[in-house]
Amino acid sequence: MILYDMDKAPNPRRVRMFLAEKGITVAMVSIDLPAGENLAPGYLAINPRGVVPTLVLDDGTVLDESLAICRYFEGLQPEPNLFGRTPLETAQIECWQRRMEFDGMGSIALAFRNSQPAFADRAVPGAGPATPQIPALVERGQMLSRHWLDALEKRLAQSSHVAGDRFTVADITAFVCVDFAKWIGVRAGDAHPALRAWYAAIKARPSASA
């Protein structure tokens, strides 16, 4: 199998971090997003949506959503468990993972995609129709990202990890988003002591540099 990757982008990083936690090695090919390589015919023949990461199995099957790729590996190799063991724990982890995606990554991406010159006519990721940037979304994205960061601080003041008392896929999404938020100028500060302590602990894991 081959994982199509891009070293700086947050979604591929989530998958790399997940694989590192599992101790799984997959052959990777890097796609140059700022140069638009994901929209070139060669890549679109592999993934018509033009997004990364994309996992292509040996029989040609394509998985092009980060969480689906992670859950596939969780199924193949259940330990260390990152998605939950019981129906309730699995649901709680999925709640937190999705809160981090929608409230965090979605907000950060708004500000990022609508401000970067490299994405002037591609404000929405992938191979959809040309989408002009909307400057007002930069402010909206920054405001919502700050709100998400404050909500994460409240959570981590009460819980050692995002979804409870152990490291899960929800920590991966949250950690990657905290780094992604720096790209739009939103950073944890003095008002986020619990978040910063959690961040330092996750940063110390070998998977953080995967």
Place this chain on the structure above:
Amino acid sequence: MILYDMDKAPNPRRVRMFLAEKGITVAMVSIDLPAGENLAPGYLAINPRGVVPTLVLDDGTVLDESLAICRYFEGLQPEPNLFGRTPLETAQIECWQRRMEFDGMGSIALAFRNSQPAFADRAVPGAGPATPQIPALVERGQMLSRHWLDALEKRLAQSSHVAGDRFTVADITAFVCVDFAKWIGVRAGDAHPALRAWYAAIKARPSASA
């Protein structure tokens, strides 16, 4: 347990449809979203994010993401299976489910939330900061929704169901989104014969009116 619901909103409908397919009955309480009941103190004490659906278990545990609620019930009652049986099938269904959410529901919601007078200062769902509507997002959302509908037609011209040859949670998300898209004036037409045949088949299921 209690499921906080809203009859017209697409996310609660996904959960009701899922429960109907499983043959599971849950006590429901309806929340009046247009009137802002989800942002009133009573509901925020239950769910600080202010979104529906929300499932509250007998011990007070709160699950507030549609897919997490569905997956919880899938774990409690595995049949009929709607999320996949093998790691690969599970991952493929999740890919399609997320494509429907991000490319479909996300696009439709952009146009909807940024145009409805009821959401003038609440262009983003839930209890986050006041978020003014951005008129340019109506056009962006409609354009992306049409693109999603065309992509879904291509898929359904090759596959009897969204994620493969049987009904899954990906069909639920897609079906709910096709109806949701009507609210922003985006409808399947003569260019979508496969989609319309699939839609008619799903519409005939008892769960479609749940």
